[in-house]
Amino acid sequence: MSRPAVHPVEPPPFIDGRNDAAPPRRVRMKDVQGMPGTPTGLALRLCQFIFALISLAVMATTSDFPDVTAFRYLVAAVGLQSLWSLSLAMIDIHALCVKRSLRNPALITTYAIGDGITSTLTFAAACACAGITVLISNDLNKCDVNHCKRFMSATAMAFISWFAVSPSFFFNFWSLASR
Amino acid sequence: MSRPAVHPVEPPPFIDGRNDAAPPRRVRMKDVQGMPGTPTGLALRLCQFIFALISLAVMATTSDFPDVTAFRYLVAAVGLQSLWSLSLAMIDIHALCVKRSLRNPALITTYAIGDGITSTLTFAAACACAGITVLISNDLNKCDVNHCKRFMSATAMAFISWFAVSPSFFFNFWSLASR
Structure with a gap:
């Protein structure tokens, strides 16, 4: 009578310390620098906020910005951008202080949609x-009667905010x- | 002498008709309507091309567009957009005719980068x-001496092309x- 022989089947390979035969565990979202709740993410938010605020301040202090629709729109767009970035920067600071993760799909969706809208508005403005x-x-060479430098600075700051x-x-x- | 016995190890499960014990085959990207090589993807490309071409034609037929930098830039941007969309539409038509899949990571990366660049340029213009x-x-109420309607049409067509x-x-x- 034959005894149970050792069958030449290899054991299931262990990869990364877990057994592949086990049902796959839910993979947690990766901790990538630049995402909400990371120091790089906070730095990006602060950059966005500061440049949007500078753009707003420079444009709002020119005397003739209310005469041009696009300049009024820039003030509104960078105003919204600075409020959005400031709010998320404060949430990031809180998350970093209490070491809490913000990698939650619902939160990330909200952030992605909000970032998409504010960045499109800022870029358009x-x-x-x-x-x-x-x-x-x-084209018109009328910088002598306009605040060209201020308009340019405000525009450049809005672009930098969009880049961030x-x-x-x-x-x-x-x-x-x-x- | 013992004969080779049938060992009580379950056969590897067959899922979706393929053997899990076999080395994992490269997973094919999902066939989502709107992606390259699908009829919806082709329709989007044709929309982009047609609206970019109309925008180009309307702007290029105004007599004073070369005087304004932004209008010259619009002509360049929608020109590039129409060439890019036409090329991809032709590739889509070819893929649909020969029933070949375009869901290849390298190709999708190229498409995503190209779409990102051309859409940003078109939107900026x-x-x-x-x-x-x-x-x-x-703001200036000078539509009597300018081709306002044509400028507006060209701008609207460029926005529709960007939407597509x-x-x-x-x-x-x-x-x-x-x-």
Whole structure:
């Protein structure tokens, strides 16, 4: 009678310390620098807030900005951007202080949508102002009667603020898609 | 002498008709309508191309567009957009005719980057033209000496073209992140 022989079947491989035969555990979202609740994420938010605020301040202190629709729109857009970035920066500071993770799909979705909207508005406002500033300074050469330098500074700051929002948006969107 | 016995090890389960013990085959990207190589994707490309071409034609037929930097930029941006969308539409038509899949990570990356660049350029140009058109028509009331209607039509067509590029970009970016 044959005894139970050792069967030449390899044991299931152990990868990363867990057994592949076990049902796959829910993978937690990865901790990528630049995402909400990380120091880089906080730095991005502060950049967005500071540049949006500078843009707002520079544009709002020119005497003739209410005469041009695009300049009024820039003030509104960077105002919204600075409020949004400040709120998220404060949430990030809180999360870093109490060491709590913000990698929650519902939160990330909200952040991605909010970032998408505010960044689109800021970029649109910056482009509209850039178009008008270039029209005044290069095409019409009327910088002597306009605050060209201030318009340019405000536009440039709005663009920098948009540059700082884009990585936040892409990080959130990417982690939402890849979870 | 013992004969080779049937060992009481369960056969590896067959899921979806393939053997899990076999080395995992490269998972194919999902077939989502709107992605390259699908009829909806082709419809989006054709929309982008047609609206970009109309915008280009309307703006290029105004006599004074070369005087304004933003209008020259719009012509360049929608020109690039129409070339890009036409090329991808032709690739889509070819893929649909020969029933070949375009869901290849390298190709999707190229599409996502190209869509991101062309849509940003088109949107920036449309916003700059919108700023100037609103300045001429609402703020300065000088529509009697300018082609306001044509500028507005060209701007609106550029915005519609951008609206049609955005889903293509998001589909590609999403499928890139979620593969």
